[in-house]
Amino acid sequence: MNSEHLKLIITDDGSHSILNLDLNEIYHSKYGAFQESEYVYIQQGLIPLMSELEEINIFEFGFGTGSNLFLTMHAALNKSVHINYETIEKYPLPPSIYNLLNYPQLKPHPEIDIAFKASHSAPWNFEIPLLNNFTFIKWQLELNQYNHQRQFDLVYFDAFAPIKQPEVWTEQILATIYNLMKPNAKLVTYCAKSSFKKTLRNLGFELEKLKGPPHKMEMTRATKLA
Ligand SMILES: C[S@@+](CC[C@H](N)C(=O)[O-])C[C@H]1O[C@@H](n2cnc3c(N)ncnc32)[C@H](O)[C@@H]1O
Numbered sequence: 185m186n187s188e189h190l191k192l193i194i195t196d197d198g199s200h201s202i203l204n205l206d207l208n209e210i211y212h213s214k215y216g217a218f219q220e221s222e223y224v225y226i227q228q229g230l231i232p233l234m235s236e237l238e239e240i241n242i243f244e245f246g247f248g249t250g251s252n253l254f255l256t257m258h259a260a261l262n263k264s265v266h267i268n269y270e271t272i273e274k275y276p277l278p279p280s281i282y283n284l285l286n287y288p289q290l291k292p293h294p295e296i297d298i299a300f301k302a303s304h305s306a307p308w309n310f311e312i313p314l315l316n317n318f319t320f321i322k323w324q325l326e327l328n329q330y331n332h333q334r335q336f337d338l339v340y341f342d343a344f345a346p347i348k349q350p351e352v353w354t355e356q357i358l359a360t361i362y363n364l365m366k367p368n369a370k371l372v373t374y375c376a377k378s379s380f381k382k383t384l385r386n387l388g389f390e391l392e393k394l395k396g397p398p399h400k401m402e403m404t405r406a407t408k409l410a
Contacts, residue, residue: 187278192285195219200286202249202277209348211248213374215399218290220374221251223397225340226259228405229372233338234259239266243332243364244340245352247273247322250303252340254287257296260318269314272323272330279304327360335366341373346380355383362387367410376402 191203197216204211213220233240244252253269260267282304288297299314303322306312311321323330339361346353353375361371371389374397381391381404389406396403 187280190277190281192281194286198286199251199290200249200284201251202281204344207344207348209344212251213397213399215397217249217251218255218287220397220400221255224374224403225252225342225372226255228394228403229338229340229370230256230259233370234263234265237265237337239268240338241268241334241336241366242270242338242340243334243336243361244269244271244342245327245361246342246344247271247276248342249277249282249285249287250300251287252342253303253320254291254296254300257299257315257318258291258293261293261296261315263317266317267319268334269318269320270323270332270334270336271321272325272327274324274326276308276324277304327357332364335369336364337366337369339365339369339371341371341375346375346377353377353380353383355387358383359387362389362408365408367408369408371404371406371408373404374400376400376404380404 189206193201193203195201195214195217197219199218201210201212201217308324314320343352384406388409390409392405394403394405
């Protein structure tokens with residue numbers, strides 16, 4: 185992506201996010217990028233699964249800054265769980281932006297700092313180990329080109345808001361995501377729009393209405409019915 189359309193910003197919790205000037209859309213909540221990622225994806229998605237599963241396959245829609253990956257690595261550190269993390273991204277950030285992200289300064293850890301840098305500079309479409317219990321692959325393609333080998337236990341659905349990018353919140357995209365998931369797998373997202381939730385129900389998900397991150401009423405956790 186052309187970096188002229190992207191601006192690094194500081195959100196209210198001190199963590200960086202990106203403003204996409206074309207869409208006039210921020211990659212995270214302006215109230216706190218870390219706060220939102222940690223609450224929606226880690227606390228409501230990953231943590232409950234870590235007490236149930238020894239191996240967790242995670243699929244993320246929208247790699248962006250890698251904040252969800254960064255916090256997932258922190259959550260998995262020194263835990264007896266193995267994580268396989270796959271993410272797709274259509275518009276990768278350029279090095280002039282990702283090299284400035286302040287996540288390693290806010291939550292320093294020597295191994296994770298190296299792994300986070302490696303995740304950004306890694307080749308696309310090629311699996312690499314990031315930690316001894318953590319593999320990673322980022323795909324630069326459209327979801328309909330993605331030929332998955334794994335079935336996933338957890339989906340981080342972190343697309344731009346439906347009002348900005350309606351084409352990624354369609355029944356077709358969500359059905360593709362549904363088919364990537366194991367029975368009983370969970371999908372978490374910051375979005376709680378009623379038309380989106382209706383589509384999820386139609387596809388065979390069971391929904392939980394959860395309190396949202398600070399300044400947001402609600403978020404969604406959906407389970408693929410067995
Ligand atoms: C809300 S941002 C979140 C990014 C990331 N999870 C983060 O924490 O920075 C949405 C991301 O989805 C990406 N994206 C937009 N359209 C996409 C598509 N069709 N396929 C995959 N990723 C897409 C954007 O480039 C952006 O990185």
